[in-house]
Amino acid sequence: MTTHPFVGELVRLRGPRVDDRQHMVRLDAQVAASSTGNAAEAAPVPEITASEWERRLAEDDGRWRFVIEALDDDRFVGICNLKDHHPTNRRAAIGIRLLEEEWGRGFGTDAVRLLLRFAFDDLDLHKVALDVVADNDRAIAAYERCGFRVDARRRQARFRDGRAKDVLDMSILDREWRSAAEGDT
Amino acid sequence: MSFEGRLVRLRAVLDEDHDDIVAIEADPEGQALANDDPPLETEAGVRSWLATVLDKQTVHLFAVERLDDGGFLGTCGIGVDARSKVGEVGISLRRSSWGTGVGTDAMRVLVDVGFRHLNLNRIWLAVFSTNERAIASYRKVGFVEEGRWREDVWRDGRYIDHVVMAVLREEWPSTDATVVAPS
Secondary structure (H helix, E strand, C coil): CCCCCCECCCEEEECCCHHHHHHHHHHHHHHHHCCCCCCCCCCCCCCCCHHHHHHHHHCCCCCEEEEEEECCCCCEEEEEEEEEEECCCCEEEEEEEECHHHCCCCHHHHHHHHHHHHHHHHCCCCEEEEEEECCCHHHHHHHHHCCCEEEEEEEEEEEECCEEEEEEEEEEEHHHHHHHHHHHC | CEEECCCEEEEECCHHHHHHHHHHHHCHHHHHHCCCCCCCCCHHHHHHHHHHHHHCCCEEEEEEEECCCCCEEEEEEEEEECCCCEEEEEEEECHHHCCCCHHHHHHHHHHHHHHHHCCCCEEEEEEECCCHHHHHHHHHHCCEEEEEEEEEEEECCEEEEEEEEEEEHHHCCCCCCEEECCC
């Protein structure tokens, strides 16, 4: 059986398309209502226009941006990216956002695993990092399943829902990912 | 507007400071400990960084000078994320002043500016794990270690950690730093 590098057990990662705009509108609307989000500010944003979306598809801001599709019916379930790539430090960060109706299905864990394979096997990175609001238990559990560990707890780094929340900085090193991957085979 | 501590004064950066700043940033010992990203390696890079930073609304950069004789020591600054009421601080002083207490005093004044005048809730920094002198200084000011970004930076043939330290408004006692109007 051949394995495709961007196909996992539940999801595949693909490049964003023009017709993903409608899904981005839904995703943006959900972020405003969400208290788990990582953005410093969660507020409704103007609906992204077709021309803005096309411009964003064409621009190269140094990020690798992916759409996450469910394998069973190819539907859009979210987006993820690899960003803040520092070649000398061989480090990058990941971000991921799923539609709320797709939470709890294992899609996030599977997508993050695919991102890590790309980061370590294709980009030959030393470390992949992320940050997450400390009360986002579901996301933290998924990251830990993928091998991430907590490096630091930045206290009161975000204000949301009437209080200052801590943010966790997590990371996984290449040797940790490799020994976990070997353990799977 | 300037802000005074016990040993130093923080004031606005002037055009006549720029050459001194370039010289301080060019010091290789300082560069080894500086975690600027990207590193400020050339004179052009330093001048370009200065121009950008002085223009930015969200960064407050100060010149640090000795209280007794006005001697120029270097710069320190605070970058503000207004939505989260968070400030990230940094300091870069001439090597001859290291170990004399001026860095600790300047950082104390800077943090006080952040809480008292910028109405921030959290002030933080990330410092190389190899920079023990700075870490000790920040501890004296009241910064608490929140963790380490492991193997975060490649320097001189190996990966080193970034130590993350922060102080919260609720932890900050009032200090004797005062606002001094320009004379």
